Amino acid sequence: MKMKAVVMTEIGAPLRIEEVELAEPKANEVLVKIEATGVCHSDLNALHDETTPIPTILGHEGSGIVVEVGPNVKNVKIGDKVALSWVPFCGTCEFCQTGQVNLCESAFGPMFEGTLLDGTTRLSLNGEKVYHNSLLSTFAEYTVVPEMSCVKLPDEMPFAQASLIGCGVATGYGAAVKAAKVTPGSTVAIFGIGGVGVNAIQGARIAGASKIIACDLKEQNLEIAKTFGATHTVNVGEGNVVEMLKELTGGFGVHFAIDCSGNTNAASTAWQATRKGGTTVVVGAFNPKRELTLPANGFHRVGKNLKGSFYGDVHPFLDFPIIAELYLDGKFKLDELVLSRIQLEDINKAFDSFHNQCCVNVGRTVIEFGGK
Numbered sequence: 001m002k003m004k005a006v007v008m009t010e011i012g013a014p015l016r017i018e019e020v021e022l023a024e025p026k027a028n029e030v031l032v033k034i035e036a037t038g039v040c041h042s043d044l045n046a047l048h049d050e051t052t053p054i055p056t057i058l059g060h061e062g063s064g065i066v067v068e069v070g071p072n073v074k075n076v077k078i079g080d081k082v083a084l085s086w087v088p089f090c091g092t093c094e095f096c097q098t099g100q101v102n103l104c105e106s107a108f109g110p111m112f113e114g115t116l117l118d119g120t121t122r123l124s125l126n127g128e129k130v131y132h133n134s135l136l137s138t139f140a141e142y143t144v145v146p147e148m149s150c151v152k153l154p155d156e157m158p159f160a161q162a163s164l165i166g167c168g169v170a171t172g173y174g175a176a177v178k179a180a181k182v183t184p185g186s187t188v189a190i191f192g193i194g195g196v197g198v199n200a201i202q203g204a205r206i207a208g209a210s211k212i213i214a215c216d217l218k219e220q221n222l223e224i225a226k227t228f229g230a231t232h233t234v235n236v237g238e239g240n241v242v243e244m245l246k247e248l249t250g251g252f253g254v255h256f257a258i259d260c261s262g263n264t265n266a267a268s269t270a271w272q273a274t275r276k277g278g279t280t281v282v283v284g285a286f287n288p289k290r291e292l293t294l295p296a297n298g299f300h301r302v303g304k305n306l307k308g309s310f311y312g313d314v315h316p317f318l319d320f321p322i323i324a325e326l327y328l329d330g331k332f333k334l335d336e337l338v339l340s341r342i343q344l345e346d347i348n349k350a351f352d353s354f355h356n357q358c359c360v361n362v363g364r365t366v367i368e369f370g371g372k
Contacts, residue, residue, distance in 0.1 A: 034143055061167045211254075217235065
């Protein structure tokens with residue numbers, strides 16, 4: 001079938017609207033009509049990443065309607081409303097068998113190669129191969145994805161809000177609820193109040209934390225953090241952050257610190273601000289050229305846990321529906337994360353906004369295709 005899609009044709013160049021050919025789904029694949037897709041900073045990173053295969057269709061935060069399924073598909077049917085997960089899992093490896101589906105290796109080779117799970121693509125332009133992004137490629141009217149990328153959501157769930165669940169929302173929520181395992185009455189510090197950090201705040205609130213401290217350089221972000229559940233804020237550019245956090249927690253430090261910033265200095269600060277016996281979770285992606293440095297003195301005596309978390313340790317088929325139900329029950333803010341709604345033709349304006357330091361970055365621009 002022919003469809004309209006946004007195609008990346010050069011590293012860092014403006015994206016182009018093209019008429020692309022999409023092949024039908026194979027046995028374990030699903031054809032989804034995209035109704036909404038978020039524009040994530042990771043898409044900008046992919047646009048400027050020299051390892052991104054070209055040409056490719058970007059986009060990895062999507063929701064839509066199932067319109068065709070392969071003969072082996074069992075989890076969804078035609079007409080289902082779905083949110084898409086960019087980490088499909090095999091269900092049979094050691095990680096999957098122990099419930100750590102976010103660590104399944106099946107998706108990563110194809111993800112880096114720009115293919116689907118079988119090593120081939122379903123996309124072409126003028127007879128030439130076009131690559132997939134994160135096995136989803138949601139900047140298009142339709143997409144073919146693995147069955148294990150399709151998570152059924154309630155019919156009442158609006159598409160724009162549903163599209164955001166598959167990346168930043170699930171990662172932040174999971175970092176607090178699944179990775180850190182925040183407990184009722186505990187104290188939590190969140191470093192980096194962006195699209196992930198604000199949802200870590202929501203996760204900590206839902207888990208029952210008594211004190212949630214938002215830590216960031218931007219006063220605007222700190223004010224926004226309060227509307228999502230932060231009880232206190234700390235501007236990390238205005239003093240000794242560790243001492244400020246200890247002062248807010250009776251001199252002990254926080255029970256849980258979650259670094260969503262991707263900054264190694266912030267992660268080190270988060271560790272130092274965590275009390276004895278507490279847990280520090282790092283969910284932000286570091287620059288691979290940087291090193292994380294922690295104080296060695298007395299390391300063995302403090303009994304603290306340091307944990308890296310990929311995708312917030314979520315299980316998409318369990319946690320996406322929970323987040324959707326929390327939203328529908330008025331307990332999880334998603335409306336406020338939809339910063340603006342645009343058409344596919346305005347995609348480059350959304351990318352340009354990432355370079356504007358004055359723009360609010362606690363949320364997403366969402367591309368809509370006409371659904372509700």
